[in-house]
Amino acid sequence: MTIAQLDPADSVAMGRWYDLRVAASQQDLPDFPAPSRQEHAARFEYPWPALTEEAMLAWDGDRVVGAASYLMPQTENLSTAYLELVVHPQYRRRGIGTGLLEEVYAAARRHHRSLVEIETVRALPGGVARDEAGYRYLTNRGYQPGMTSIRSRCQIAGSEGDEAPDGYSLVQWRDAVPDEIIEDVAALQTRLLLDAPSGDLTVEQEVYDAARVRAQEATELGRGHRAYSTAARHDATGQIVARTKVAFEGSEATHGRQRITIVEPAHRGQGLGLIVKSANHAYARANEPALRVIDAWNAEDNTHMRAVNAQLGFQPVDSWSVFQLPTNPS
Structure with missing residues (x-):
């Protein structure tokens, strides 16, 4: 070898x-x-x-x-x-x-x-079997995960998505963010990386602007991805205050991957996260009629978003543990 x-x-x-x-x-x-x-x-x-x-x-x-x-x-x-x-x-x-x-x-x-970050998969208690050799290899050498996420799966039905509450309206798009809202979307992306649980991992916040969003979109399109997004606009200010996204890779048609979901802190507590995700599931299904399941990954301690997903029908499948390994291991 x-x-x-x-x-x-x-x-x-x-x-x-x-x-x-x-x-x-x-x-x-x-x-x-x-x-x-x-x-x-x-x-x-x-x-x-x-x-x-x-x-x-x-x-x-x-x-x-x-x-x-x-x-x-x-x-x-x-x-x-x-x-x-x-x-x-x-x-x-x-x-x-x-x-x-x-x-x-x-x-x-x-x-x-100085660090190498790697992710391994494990079975959940009573869940489907997984080859846990990677997890055991690392833990047997004294390493412990810095964060664990739960992957959940939703079986997509043909139901209609939720409507925006009073004072808000929904905006939907495929792939590229409309020019008129890209600054708001970039700010939400940065906010997500500030708010998202990171456990004990060493992580620096990533800062997004319009150029970085466009560069990411260009990579996604070049790699054959398709993406469907739904956002909530605050009618009084015109600001985009919530956004979610489901992506497909290559020729995938039945399987979507839940990406970003974020609500601006000042607009939390009104169910906007649930509303935009429900509406986006319907939007994706309308454009991808073969869609059957969506997978989502959420930090184990992100109980709020996991509860939102449960309302949408997501069921836990397995767990994904992230390790950070020193490049000069003792």
């Missing part, structure tokens, strides 16, 4: 890496759609704003049996690298993951990163 840095221009290596991701997803998350081939192929051509990505592949002959890709922020969180590490189900417990992690530590140090 050899580990080599990925050349993104190597289409064969990119294809073998994609095959690995599909095999691992089918084993680890069988209720998920397969990773988007379009998303995978475009990941280096359309990078996320203010992030650079590198990857290493573990080869057994001409087969990719493990991969480690890591994103490095260039604006905030300059001490962190965000890692996705995958080993083929048939090659696990052979030291491949450990070898890749050691290479990532070395690369992170070269880039002056």
Whole structure:
């Protein structure tokens, strides 16, 4: 087994890496759609704003049996690298993951990163089974998660969405935020990152402006994403005070992913979060008639948003634990 840095221009290596991701997803998350081939192929051509990505592949002959890709922020969180590490189900417990992690530590140090952040999945009590090898690997070495999120799933029915309360109106759009409200949307995005629970993780707030929102949209479109958003406008001021978004990756049609949901603090307590999410489910279903389920991830201690989701019919599926590992492990 050899580990080599990925050349993104190597289409064969990119294809073998994609095959690995599909095999691992089918084993680890069988209720998920397969990773988007379009998303995978475009990941280096359309990078996320203010992030650079590198990857290493573990080869057994001409087969990719493990991969480690890591994103490095260039604006905030300059001490962190965000890692996705995958080993083929048939090659696990052979030291491949450990070898890749050691290479990532070395690369992170070269880039002056002191932390590597990685997420692992676990089963919930009484829930569907999950391969918890990643979680056990880290906890057996003394690491503890800095935050845990619960993934919940909603079966989408054909019901109508809620209407805005008195004094508010709903605004809906696909993909790109309308120019006339982009400043408000950027402010809400920044607010989300200020308010969102981060547990014991070391996290710096990301600041969004119109240019950063547009750059993120360009990446999403380049990678083949589709997104549906609903916002609440405060009629007296014209300000956008709540927003939610559901996204689809590549050719996915039956499966949506819940993204941002945020309400401006001065307008909380009126059910706007529930209203915009309900309306957005109906909006997405009207434009994506094959839609059947939406998955949402919420911090375990974000009891308010989890309660909102429960009202919409979301049921817990599994848990996702985030670890921050020092790049000079003792």
